[in-house]
Amino acid sequence: MNFTNLFKIALKAINANKMRSFLTMLGIIIGVASVIAMLAIGQGSKVSIQQNIAEMGSNMIMIRPGADQGPGGARQSADNMETLTLADYESIVNQNKYLAAVSPNVSSGGQLIFGNNNYQTSVTGVSEGYLTIRQLKVESGVMFDESDIKTSAKVCVIGKTIVDNLFPDGSDPIGQIVRFNKIPMKVVGVLKSKGYNSMGMDQDDIVLMPYTTVMKRILAQTYLSGIYASAVTEDMTDLAIDDITSILRANHRLREGEEDDFSIRSQEELSSMMNSTTSMMTTLLACIAGISLIVGGIGIMNIMYVSVTERTREIGLRMSVGARGIDILSQFLIEAILISITGGIIGVLVGMSAAFAVKSVLHWPISIEAWTVALSFIVCTITGVFFGWYPAKKAANLDPIEAIRYE
Amino acid sequence: MKAIIDIDNIRRDFIVGEETVHALRGVTFTINEGEFVTIMGTSGSGKSTLLNILGCLDTPTSGEYRLDGTPVRTMTKTERAVLRNRKIGFVFQNYNLLAKTTAVENVELPLMYNSSVGATERRERAITALTRVGLADRLYHKSNQMSGGQMQRVAIARALVNDPAVILADEATGNLDTRTSFEILVLFQELHREGRTIIFVTHNPEIAQYSSRNIVLRDGKIRDDIVNHDIQDATVKLAQLPVNDD
Numbered sequence: 001m002n003f004t005n006l007f008k009i010a011l012k013a014i015n016a017n018k019m020r021s022f023l024t025m026l027g028i029i030i031g032v033a034s035v036i037a038m039l040a041i042g043q044g045s046k047v048s049i050q051q052n053i054a055e056m057g058s059n060m061i062m063i064r065p066g067a068d069q070g071p072g073g074a075r076q077s078a079d080n081m082e083t084l085t086l087a088d089y090e091s092i093v094n095q096n097k098y099l100a101a102v103s104p105n106v107s108s109g110g111q112l113i114f115g116n117n118n119y120q121t122s123v124t125g126v127s128e129g130y131l132t133i134r135q136l137k138v139e140s141g142v143m144f145d146e147s148d149i150k151t152s153a154k155v156c157v158i159g160k161t162i163v164d165n166l167f168p169d170g171s172d173p174i175g176q177i178v179r180f181n182k183i184p185m186k187v188v189g190v191l192k193s194k195g196y197n198s199m200g201m202d203q204d205d206i207v208l209m210p211y212t213t214v215m216k217r218i219l220a221q222t223y224l225s226g227i228y229a230s231a232v233t234e235d236m237t238d239l240a241i242d243d244i245t246s247i248l249r250a251n252h253r254l255r256e257g258e259e260d261d262f263s264i265r266s267q268e269e270l271s272s273m274m275n276s277t278t279s280m281m282t283t284l285l286a287c288i289a290g291i292s293l294i295v296g297g298i299g300i301m302n303i304m305y306v307s308v309t310e311r312t313r314e315i316g317l318r319m320s321v322g323a324r325g326i327d328i329l330s331q332f333l334i335e336a337i338l339i340s341i342t343g344g345i346i347g348v349l350v351g352m353s354a355a356f357a358v359k360s361v362l363h364w365p366i367s368i369e370a371w372t373v374a375l376s377f378i379v380c381t382i383t384g385v386f387f388g389w390y391p392a393k394k395a396a397n398l399d400p401i402e403a404i405r406y407e
Numbered sequence: 408m409k410a411i412i413d414i415d416n417i418r419r420d421f422i423v424g425e426e427t428v429h430a431l432r433g434v435t436f437t438i439n440e441g442e443f444v445t446i447m448g449t450s451g452s453g454k455s456t457l458l459n460i461l462g463c464l465d466t467p468t469s470g471e472y473r474l475d476g477t478p479v480r481t482m483t484k485t486e487r488a489v490l491r492n493r494k495i496g497f498v499f500q501n502y503n504l505l506a507k508t509t510a511v512e513n514v515e516l517p518l519m520y521n522s523s524v525g526a527t528e529r530r531e532r533a534i535t536a537l538t539r540v541g542l543a544d545r546l547y548h549k550s551n552q553m554s555g556g557q558m559q560r561v562a563i564a565r566a567l568v569n570d571p572a573v574i575l576a577d578e579a580t581g582n583l584d585t586r587t588s589f590e591i592l593v594l595f596q597e598l599h600r601e602g603r604t605i606i607f608v609t610h611n612p613e614i615a616q617y618s619s620r621n622i623v624l625r626d627g628k629i630r631d632d633i634v635n636h637d638i639q640d641a642t643v644k645l646a647q648l649p650v651n652d653d
Contacts, residue, residue, distance in 0.1 A: 002522040009519055016507040317503040320464065321517040321565070322492020324485045401464045404503065 006327065010334035013314075020307060021335075025343035027299020028380050032347025033354060035289040035376040036368070040355035042285040043372070044365035046278050059100070059234050059267075060133055061241060063092075063227040063248070066263040082223040083261045088251050089227055095247050098231050098240035101129030104211045105226040108218050110181040112166065112207065114173075119165040123156070123180055123207040125214025126228075133230040141174040141189030144210050152212040156180075157189040160204035183217060185209070234274070237266045289376070296343075297383035304336060304391035308398075315395050316403025325396040332392030333385065340384020344377045351376075408439040410473075411572050411604045412461060417470030419456050430456040431467070432627040438573075438606065438620075443599040443638075445615045446608045448624035455577075457624065458608050462495055462575050463487040475572040492520050496566025500578035502558040504550040510537055510561045511546045517569045536564035540594060556587035563594060574598070576607045580614070589645040592617055596641050617641050 014021045065083040089104045096102065106125040111118050128143055130136070144155045158166075158173065167173050173187045194203040215221055231240040241264050248262055308315070315328055323331075352368060359366045419431040430453045438444055448454040459465035460472060463479055464487075472479045475494055479487065491497075496517075504513045514533040518524045524532070537546055540560040550558060559579060566574050576595070580588035596617060599605055607618060615621040616639045623631040 005519045005522065012505075012508065012512065016505065313503060314505060317499075317505070318516070318520075319488065320462070320491060320497050320503075322488050322520045322569075324488040324520075326485070327520060401459050404464075404499065 003330075006330045007334060010331050010338060013331065014335055014338060017307075020303065020310075021339055024300055024303040024307075024339050025346065027296040027303070028340050028343030028384060029296075029347040029350060031292045031296020031299075031383075032344050032376045032380045033351035034292040035379075036348060036351025036372060037354040037358070038285055038288055038292070039372040039376075040351070040366040040368045041358060041364055042281060043367040043369060044359075046281055047367050048365040049277060049281075050274065059231040059237060061099075061229045061231060061237065061244065062265045063229065063244060064263050064265070065223070065226070065261070082221075083252065084224045084227060085222065086224065088248055089224060091247050091251050092227065092229065092244060095243075096229070096240070097243055098236045099243075100230045100232045101132035102227065102229045103127040103130035103133055104224045105130075105228050106211055106214045106219060106221070106224055108181075108214060110218075112162065112178055112180050114166040114176060114178045117166045117168065119162060121162065121205055121207055123209050123214060123218065125209050125211035125218075127211060129230075130208065130228060133228045136194070137192040138189045139192040140172075141187070143189055144208075149210040149212050152216050153210060154183065154185050154213060154217065155188045155209065156185045157191060157208040158187055159191045159206035160193040161202055162205065162207060163190055180207070181218065231266075241266060293376070293379055293383055296380060297387040300336065300340065300384050301387035301390065304332070304388050305394070308332070308391045308395045311395075312398065312403045312406040315398050316400050316406060319398070319400035320404055328398075329392050329396035332395050333388055336384050336388025336392065337381065340381050340388070343384070344380040347380065348373055348377060408441075410437045411440050411442075411475055412436075412438040412606075413471075413473040414460075414467075415471045417460065417467035417472060419453075419460065419465070420468045429627055431460075433470070434624075434627070434629055435470075436622060436629065436632060438604065440604055441599070441602050442620055443595070443605045443618040444607065444620045444622060445618040446606060446622045446624065447610060447612065447615060449610065451626075452624040453627040454608055454610075454624050458575060458577055458606075461573075461606060462497060463491050492517060493569060494572040496569065496571040496574040498559070498562050498566050498574065498576040498579045500581040502550075502555075502562045502582075504558055504561055504565075507549055507551060509547045509549055510542060510553070510564075513550060513561050514564045514568050516565060521569065532568050533564070536568040537561070539567060540564045554587075555583050556590055559583065559587075559591055560594070563591075563598075567598075573604045573606060576605065578609055579607065580609070580611070586645070586648050586650075589641050589648060592641040593645055596638075 063084065086104065089102065092099070093102050103126045107122050109120075109122040112121055127149060128145065131138070131143060138157065141157070143157055144153065147153075148155050156178070163173050166178060167176075173190060176187050177184045178187060179185070191204070191206065191208075196202055211224075229240065229244065231237045244264060245260065249260065252261055254261065318328060352373075355366045355368060358364050414434060414436060416433045416435050417431055418429065418433055421428045421430055434453075434457065446454055446457065456465070460467055463474065463482075466480050466482070466487075470480070474490065477490065479490065482490065505516065511530070511533045514536050515529050518529040518532065534543075534546060537543060540563050542557065542560050542564065545553065545557060548557075550561070553561065579595075580591050583591060592614065595605055595607065599619070607614065616635065616637075618635060619638055620634050621631065622629060
């Protein structure tokens with residue numbers, strides 16, 4: 001039997017029963033379209049959740065002096081330890097491989113005064129990289145720069161809470177001189193409000209100054225209370241921690257076997273939350289997608305199966321004019337494959353338009369990836385063939401005598 | 408004379424539940440090339456079973472059947488399908504055309520299952536067959552746009568297209584009105600005159616007088632096997648019938 005003829009026979013049979021073929025296709029169209037739309041919306045939300053969590057600073061790495069033992073084995077408070085220095089900070093800046101930003105951290109508590117308003121707060125001495133690390137944005141004015149750090153300039157960038165307390169009349173704080181522990185500071189920028197964090201801490205109660213200013217002019221100390229850093233991506237956090245550990249151990253001349261005299265923490269809680277959220281999402285979507293495809297497949301089987309009964313006479317006729325079992329089997333399988341593939345292509349188009357419709361009407365984030373399209377298309381074709389096999393086999397095994405007289 | 412069909416003491420038993428039904432109880436006859444045989448009998452006489460066996464759709468329980476010299480009884484299902492494709496043309500009572508398919512495509516069907524015939528030759532042979540049955544002007548009409556007589560002509564063309572050794576007609580005029588029946592009968596007589604071998608299974612005794620031989624079955628055995636020396640001409644009868652007004 002030649003394949004071209006079988007192909008023609010199958011095409012003619014599909015063409016002669018457009019409505020039935022379309023209904024069969026509908027199962028696959030809906031299956032594939034819903035998988036693609038679902039995955040597009042799901043991937044979109046996944047990406048947007050990842051972005052939201054990343055904004056909370058999931059890449060952040062905190063280096064604190066620590067594990068240092070004073071005389072007699074008494075542990076000291078990390079803030080009082082002097083093991084982290086500017087030299088450590090500079091080594092990390094120069095030698096790191098996986099960091100997007102690094103900033104020293106020194107802080108001092110005190111009173112901030114402007115006119116007849118005052119506010120008890122603490123100032124944090126940082127470098128410009130701190131904005132990246134904490135995902136902060138300057139809303140008005142500017143962030144202090146490298147030259148301010150070099151000159152230990154008396155400038156500061158303040159948060160929303162500070163603005164509300166020191167400038168209750170709503171006047172523009174930019175360019176105003178505020179006093180911190182009697183040292184006059186010029187306000188150069190105001191940070192965008194971040195609200196409270198999950199621990200109930202006010203993230204807008206913040207005063208940023210060049211770290212050199214805090215170290216030299218306020219605290220008069222040479223060591224740092226910590227170093228903040230941010231890994232390039234969340235995945236690289238572990239690599240970055242190992243990298244920093246080896247840099248600091250070399251700097252501190254620690255021999256093998258000696259304990260670290262610092263400690264490094266990352267936002268493990270956040271990243272594990274993110275991982276569990278996204279993996280749950282993926283599993284959920286996979287389940288829904290799988291169900292859709294099975295329903296589509298059963299749709300194909302259902303209609304193919306009914307079609308075998310409905311077409312018994314046709315099959316009987318074909319057999320009486322000389323079609324062998326294998327010819328009938330091939331014809332039905334080719335029909336199933338053609339219908340599945342056509343349905344798959346239409347389904348891809350419908351699914352993509354549905355996803356874009358969701359994007360433009362509901363403004364949900366969507367993300368269509370090539371692999372989801374390829375996967376659903378391949379799976380639908382396999383489903384079509386798989387579910388087309390049984391009815392085709394049934395058709396091929398019909399007794400021509402019974403079939404031709406079937407009413 | 409060349410024997411097209413040679414059956415020798417064939418029996419066909421069906422097992423229904425506990426009982427064995429003997430549909431054919433030893434039937435023997437030979438049909439030569441160019442004969443127009445009517446096979447008659449009441450229901451239950453075994454004529455359908457005999458037709459199935461002659462058409463290679465079924466095999467006898469015992470006895471031998473040779474179609475155009477080929478023994479059929481021991482053939483597999485697939486071998487019989489190929490044999491049907493090359494040697495037999497079927498004409499059914501209810502036409503059995505493919506729905507919503509043109510006349511020419513319906514006639515091409517047997518050749519679609521014969522890979523030795525190419526597309527061009529297939530189309531040519533289908534058109535020749537349709538012209539032969541008088542439907543040259545309806546080649547591309549779909550089966551649902553034709554009358555019963557026209558559909559049966561398409562079915563006859565389909566039976567002719569593979570140039571079969573024998574044409575098997577099963578109540579081929581059963582669904583048609585009298586006038587159309589005779590038109591079809593005229594066509595069968597013409598084919599007979601051209602040398603075709605035709606077996607016409609029917610329960611209408613009138614048809615026997617237009618054939619060259621009449622075999623009557625009863626209870627699975629041959630009751631009569633009469634050669635008709637006085638073949639009536641169906642065109643004469645057709646001329647006597649009133650013309651359909653509608």
